[in-house]
Amino acid sequence: MQVSNAIKFIILTEIVFPTLLLVFGIYHGVMQVLYRAGVIKAESFLGIDYYQGLTLHGVINVIVFTTIFIVGFSNAIVMYALKKPLREKVQWIALGMMVIGTMMAAWAMFTGRATVLYTFYPPLIAHWTFYLGAVLLVLGSLVPFFFDWIPSAIEWKRENPDQKLPLAVFGTFVNFILWTIMIVPVAVEILFQLLPLSLGLVDEINPLLARTLFWFFGHPVVYFWLLPAYVALYTILPKIVSEKGKLYSDPAARLAFILFLIFSLPVGLHHQFTDPGITNTWKLIHALFTFGVALPSMITAFTVAASLEYSVKAEHPELKNSKFYWWTFLPYMRLEGNKWMFSYFFAGLVLFFFGGITGIVNASYNVNLVVHNTAYVPGHFHTTVGGLVLLVFFAMALYMVSKLRGTEVKFKGLAVLAPYFWMQGMFMFSYAMMVGGVITGFPRRTNTGLTYLNPDSPLYRPEWVGYAQLSVVGGVLLGIGFLFFFISLMATLFAPKVRESVVEFPFAEAYHDAPAPMLNNLKTWTVATIILAVLSYIPPLYDASVRGVFFKSPAYIEKYPMPLKQLQGSEKNTQEKELSKAEKEVAQR
Amino acid sequence: MDRAEKTGLTFAIILLLVFFSLIVYAAKGLKIDIPTCVTDVEPFQEGKLIKHGEKRYELHILARMWFFDFNKGATEIKIPAGSTVDIFVTSKDVVHGVHIQGTDFNIMAIPGTVGYMRVKFEKPGVYHVVCHEFCGVGHHAMQGKIIVE
Numbered sequence A: 001m002q003v004s005n006a007i008k009f010i011i012l013t014e015i016v017f018p019t020l021l022l023v024f025g026i027y028h029g030v031m032q033v034l035y036r037a038g039v040i041k042a043e044s045f046l047g048i049d050y051y052q053g054l055t056l057h058g059v060i061n062v063i064v065f066t067t068i069f070i071v072g073f074s075n076a077i078v079m080y081a082l083k084k085p086l087r088e089k090v091q092w093i094a095l096g097m098m099v100i101g102t103m104m105a106a107w108a109m110f111t112g113r114a115t116v117l118y119t120f121y122p123p124l125i126a127h128w129t130f131y132l133g134a135v136l137l138v139l140g141s142l143v144p145f146f147f148d149w150i151p152s153a154i155e156w157k158r159e160n161p162d163q164k165l166p167l168a169v170f171g172t173f174v175n176f177i178l179w180t181i182m183i184v185p186v187a188v189e190i191l192f193q194l195l196p197l198s199l200g201l202v203d204e205i206n207p208l209l210a211r212t213l214f215w216f217f218g219h220p221v222v223y224f225w226l227l228p229a230y231v232a233l234y235t236i237l238p239k240i241v242s243e244k245g246k247l248y249s250d251p252a253a254r255l256a257f258i259l260f261l262i263f264s265l266p267v268g269l270h271h272q273f274t275d276p277g278i279t280n281t282w283k284l285i286h287a288l289f290t291f292g293v294a295l296p297s298m299i300t301a302f303t304v305a306a307s308l309e310y311s312v313k314a315e316h317p318e319l320k321n322s323k324f325y326w327w328t329f330l331p332y333m334r335l336e337g338n339k340w341m342f343s344y345f346f347a348g349l350v351l352f353f354f355g356g357i358t359g360i361v362n363a364s365y366n367v368n369l370v371v372h373n374t375a376y377v378p379g380h381f382h383t384t385v386g387g388l389v390l391l392v393f394f395a396m397a398l399y400m401v402s403k404l405r406g407t408e409v410k411f412k413g414l415a416v417l418a419p420y421f422w423m424q425g426m427f428m429f430s431y432a433m434m435v436g437g438v439i440t441g442f443p444r445r446t447n448t449g450l451t452y453l454n455p456d457s458p459l460y461r462p463e464w465v466g467y468a469q470l471s472v473v474g475g476v477l478l479g480i481g482f483l484f485f486f487i488s489l490m491a492t493l494f495a496p497k498v499r500e501s502v503v504e505f506p507f508a509e510a511y512h513d514a515p516a517p518m519l520n521n522l523k524t525w526t527v528a529t530i531i532l533a534v535l536s537y538i539p540p541l542y543d544a545s546v547r548g549v550f551f552k553s554p555a556y557i558e559k560y561p562m563p564l565k566q567l568q569g570s571e572k573n574t575q576e577k578e579l580s581k582a583e584k585e586v587a588q589r
Numbered sequence B: 001m002d003r004a005e006k007t008g009l010t011f012a013i014i015l016l017l018v019f020f021s022l023i024v025y026a027a028k029g030l031k032i033d034i035p036t037c038v039t040d041v042e043p044f045q046e047g048k049l050i051k052h053g054e055k056r057y058e059l060h061i062l063a064r065m066w067f068f069d070f071n072k073g074a075t076e077i078k079i080p081a082g083s084t085v086d087i088f089v090t091s092k093d094v095v096h097g098v099h100i101q102g103t104d105f106n107i108m109a110i111p112g113t114v115g116y117m118r119v120k121f122e123k124p125g126v127y128h129v130v131c132h133e134f135c136g137v138g139h140h141a142m143q144g145k146i147i148v149e
Ligand code: HEM
Pocket: A026, A028, A029, A030, A032, A033, A036, A054, A055, A057, A058, A061, A062, A117, A118, A119, A378, A382, A385, A386, A390, A443, A444, A445, A446, A447, A474, A475, A476, A478, A479, A482
């Protein structure tokens, strides 16, 4: 499908701009393993402090990169699947909001005014530009959904009254409905708690309430990252495996999306198992729902494997009776056509297998006590968001850039190797982080190289050395994998044009299909989702605002062990003192 | 849905239910539970170790930028092996994390709230306590020791 120049520019920007930022995010990932192992023993390196860099790593990688890329990818998916051009004005506004928001937050982080990590837990407080930037980014990302895709889908429905919404659009819509709902609590946290505190309009904040509102957003957001990857797994992957490839079951895919919608929200307390001030019963209920949200991923595992099998056997009828041998016919490392993309999906799926299992460990209520806030946690989520999600996004980025620019994918060899370097690096990195975390309590979010992994420090913990060193090896391999991908992406972006610029995807049809009107009733499911989410959050929000919290807290910044107000007061005092001293001196003369 | 799909789905649901039942059994049957909502102990301003009897202690941990106050400013305490300790935690300033390594004790210290868990220290040795939530520039040196002898 052809695109106007403006839309081409917008979608390309939504792919390339976050990827350029990611260069910095990944750079700091590699720095972190070096710091943590004590290879770099310092508070900061090249002017960026460890925790400032960690804030950049978290915010860029999982808030900025994911959000903007997902908007770009979903724009292309909706446009191609519905065959409706995008509305330029709406898209410019969205892009503008997202870029300005990102710049505001980036300014605050790079100048050291927002060293609060990507969870921005109060009473640590950042400069107001950080919060306002985040709000602009997030609101901007909703604009295309409400003012472009929904109107287009309504038109489409009028033209095709007895067809169901194409699966890719269905998945994208479920994702953005979820995104819209989850933004409400975090927007309340930012607009009513953090922004007023940061601007000095109020003096105090309830940190437990802020955490609870944050995780009301913070768990479902991982599905906001994941679902676009699932859309690609369901609709694109089978066609990459073979020309005759098909999705095994369309209703099963839709069922998985609906289950994600329902169960993604009433689960946020599984990040707060160790928080005081919230009654255990609610935590246990959220744990139960978290097991519910494991179900659609299991369904997906089944459907993806079945689709792979169907697609391979469609091309190789001689494998008809093979149980396992067909696995060896998958295009693990092939350069022709679109087959190069398979390596990204495959490496991502392997990592996600471990991500899913380790996620169930996290979710398991009392088992969480063993892993909470140890290095196990980043070990886990680098195989999910840093595994399947990221690798599928990389494949899509490279593919879309070549289509939109009308160029060939350059350095295909490097592009095919990249995900395998990434996978191997991630195995080592995650193994080190997870095992070190569980067995020895190696903590996360800590510049351990200065103290615990510094042989000259009285706090030296030799039992952590091996794990930290293994994570360095993994981190370097990850960096190499990213570099391979990035070279290929840039070369593809600037290569000579050989085809027309288009937006297109190799969509697969479904092997099993059925109308399934129940599943396709998105309105009803949305209402049910909102009701369940609200009900599941009334008791914990009551605990966090009334029962469990004795008093509110003043704001702090990370540099001083005293409240910000007091600090500003004492600064004023010393300034006044110095001023009066100077005056006296002048008078004496 | 074809047969393989149905079997797969049933298997998945059963697996998850088994997992969940085991968790509930561990929590309610074996009493391995997580910290809960404490409403009868006010957040305190100082760390304190109180001896209630032979091998029975109450410990108030005050987490603050950037050390753990276990007992009137001390970051190290000693207790005899086999002691049962009721541990309360709060924070004086920002959010901290308290992990007594080698035990299940793992609680967030959030200002304005109190966390509670009971720990029995059977084995003698040094139990490292590490702050595992970012709490400012001194975070990587925020730790303490519980020495069990
Ligand atoms: C070269 C690749 C990467 C390396 C070596 C790396 C390394 C690390 C390390 C060591 C940490 C833990 C730091 C600490 O807790 O003190 C961390 C945290 C994190 N990483 Fe990565 N990472 C990489 C790529 C990524 C990617 C691609 C993503 C997501 C798309 C990601 C998302 C995160 C997030 C969200 C955190 C948590 C930050 C926090 O606790 O505030 N990382 N990373």
